[in-house]
Amino acid sequence: xxxxxxxxxxGITVGAWETQLRKGVAEIAVLAVIAREETYGYRIVEVLRxxxxxxxxxxxxxxxxxxxxxxxxxxxxxxxxxxxPRRRYYSLTSSGQRRLYDLQESWQKVSGSLATLFKGVAR
Amino acid sequence: xxxxxxxxxxGITVGAWETQLRKGVAEIAVLAVIAREETYGYRIVEVLRxxxxxxxxxxxxxxxxxxxxxxxxxxxxxxxxxxxPRRRYYSLTSSGQRRLYDLQESWQKVSGSLATLFKGVAR
DNA sequence: TGTTACTACTGTGCCTCGCATAGTAGACAG
DNA sequence: CTGTCTACTATGCGAGGCACAGTAGTAACA
Numbered sequence: 001x002x003x004x005x006x007x008x009x010x011g012i013t014v015g016a017w018e019t020q021l022r023k024g025v026a027e028i029a030v031l032a033v034i035a036r037e038e039t040y041g042y043r044i045v046e047v048l049r050x051x052x053x054x055x056x057x058x059x060x061x062x063x064x065x066x067x068x069x070x071x072x073x074x075x076x077x078x079x080x081x082x083x084x085p086r087r088r089y090y091s092l093t094s095s096g097q098r099r100l101y102d103l104q105e106s107w108q109k110v111s112g113s114l115a116t117l118f119k120g121v122a123r
Numbered sequence: 124x125x126x127x128x129x130x131x132x133x134g135i136t137v138g139a140w141e142t143q144l145r146k147g148v149a150e151i152a153v154l155a156v157i158a159r160e161e162t163y164g165y166r167i168v169e170v171l172r173x174x175x176x177x178x179x180x181x182x183x184x185x186x187x188x189x190x191x192x193x194x195x196x197x198x199x200x201x202x203x204x205x206x207x208p209r210r211r212y213y214s215l216t217s218s219g220q221r222r223l224y225d226l227q228e229s230w231q232k233v234s235g236s237l238a239t240l241f242k243g244v245a246r
Numbered sequence: 247t248g249t250t251a252c253t254a255c256t257g258t259g260c261c262t263c264g265c266a267t268a269g270t271a272g273a274c275a276g
Numbered sequence: 277c278t279g280t281c282t283a284c285t286a287t288g289c290g291a292g293g294c295a296c297a298g299t300a301g302t303a304a305c306a
């Protein structure tokens with residue numbers, strides 16, 4: 001019932017993500033890092049390690065990248081590394097940008113709701 | 124590695140929750156509702172339905188309550204309902220209050236980190 | 247030259263959680 | 277006595293995070 005239903009034509013979208021939010025953050029964090037600058041998996045792991053509470057292991061990031069790319073949210077390009085195997089550089093497609101925007105909206109709602117909820121809690 | 128390790132004696136704690144955060148919000152939302160006032164499962168579902176992005180179904184809330192109670196974070200008391208089966212009223216134990224506080228801390232960190240991350244994103 | 251270390255990505259499998267679905271049961275209105 | 281709220285219980289699935297393991301490229305060092 002309610003908005004949980006995926007309205008047929010758009011597959012996995014924000015509605016489904018709001019379900020996923022509670023297992024998530026990973027997707028939005030990865031998208032945000034890529035939105036700042038085209039980059040590759042190993043680097044994303046390093047970058048997110050600098051953000052408290054957002055650290056993700058490689059075994060989380062790589063599958064996310066694969067999934068997002070399969071969903072058409074990311075474009076890929078490979079380039080030789082000066083110190084290792086070829087890097088797979090990811091950038092946002094227009095759907096990817098749109099998705100990031102939508103996820104940010106959802107995040108704001110949840111975040112705002114939680115803040116409101118916390119206000120009623122004596123500490 | 125890092126804080127993900129469960130330091131033997133305290134079982135599932137904040138470290139583990141920071142793993143769980145990404146599937147979570149449910150736990151912190153439920154704890155927060157109970158912190159405001161002693162209440163029961165069905166009512167929690169109703170209350171959270173009023174918060175955008177925090178709506179949880181009964182099949183999510185009840186298992187959460189059971190788990191939190193088993194972990195000693197909630198105390199239970201039953202009371203007859205004027206219009207249905209007996210209600211199971213939950214309140215926070217001192218561990219529960221402590222846990223809620225810790226979860227709020229973690230939430231702030233993640234939330235703040237995401238906000239910082241978003242700042243670097245052109246829109 | 248072979249060992250170590252860092253870079254960079256791939257693959258497998260487990261465990262937890264959210265949730266859809268279904269069921270039980272009390273109270274009460276028509 | 278049927279339907280509709282209220283209130284909780286039980287089952288099972290799918291998705292995702294992550295630990296763990298493996299492969300491979302580059303380079304320093306003995």
